[in-house]
Amino acid sequence: MSIFSNYDDFKYIYPPRAEAAIEPSMLDDLGFGWIAQPKYNGSCSVVFVNGRNDYGIFNRHGERLTLQRPIQYTALNDSDKYMVLCGEYLNKNKVGEDGIVFNHKFIIWDILVWKGEYLVGRTFEDRLTLLHTIFGTSRGYVTPGGIAMFDHLHATGVEDVFMAPSYQNYFKDLYEDVIQTDLYEGLVLKKAEAKLELGFREKNNTTWQVKARKPTKIYKF
């Protein structure tokens, strides 16, 4: 336990983001010990859920996220204490796996606080296991019209909230598959054994993750 472990009051935490980037061709150089998650094209956000009735969603600069639709974030919390989740709020009109715009959803890719404990010192693999324990690993869910299935998303049981799946190998092939979808920018690779460091500074936890993304489109008119 760290002296920072106790998280009873709201304190903004910056999300752990990858700063370093590598060319997709080098992805297979990263092997054992790395975990890949799809990189979603939205706004990197942090949701602070206080118990079961109160929440706040912020962007990665610590400002409240605007232009969002109501999502029942409080239903994600499994305790009366704080839960802090990092993810991507989808608001860029990108097309999802089913060929239609996949907007105003939240995709979780890390957990920072659980049951009022700031998970400083816990490994990324531990945190992923925790997320799967809380939200399961289903790639589909029942809709009024049938069943929705995804290749690169897990359903959480809360409407419009998903979780990023994780992969342990064949990163180059995975990248090629993932980027076929407009919504997916590439991959973020994270060291499984990397311990979560404090996120009270904007630049944090940059040493154990790297991104590989498709080139940004430049439009000519």
Place this chain on the structure above:
Amino acid sequence: MNQQNKSVDKKTNLFQSAKKVEGPKDTKSKLPTLPTTTEIDQHLKDYSDAKAECKSWEGKLKMAEGAIKEYARDVYLKEYKRQGRNIGSFKLGSVTISIQDRYSKMEDNIAEVVVQRFPAVIEKSTEYLFNQDILRKYIDVISDALQNASGIPESDLALLIEAKEVVSVKKGTIDTLAGFGDEMGDLFEAIAPIISMR
């Protein structure tokens, strides 16, 4: 002579002159493409390839640096604890690591905990800032006031300057870590001394 002329001229507002000049507008989407030669095509390809390679190597460098710093911090603290003193710089293979007596800016959330848990390592100072509302309201007058003019009511003058308390780490703190026993690691993370590599 020149000085006399200057005093007669209409003074430029200090705040206006501090404004940034707008650069040319972004024309990325309307750029024409000009013809190239075979030779220049090869250079363009080399340029793109090298740029991509550089980006990847930069990524690798950052990752390696991060992993080394993390390891360096752990072995440094272990050795510090064993010897009971700051060992300063040390070598990891061919790389020299220096843990410096300089610290990252302390964010409020960290300062709150450090002030409570480790009051001995911090010092407080006060930064004075202009109140932006009052400043905007009297921007011309203030500009003149700064050049010996006057005109601000005392009530606003009193509000003009705001004070902000800043918490920072005391110089020499790095040499006192051994005294914090098992909390050494937490304190190290909180004060975040600059780690340099060469």
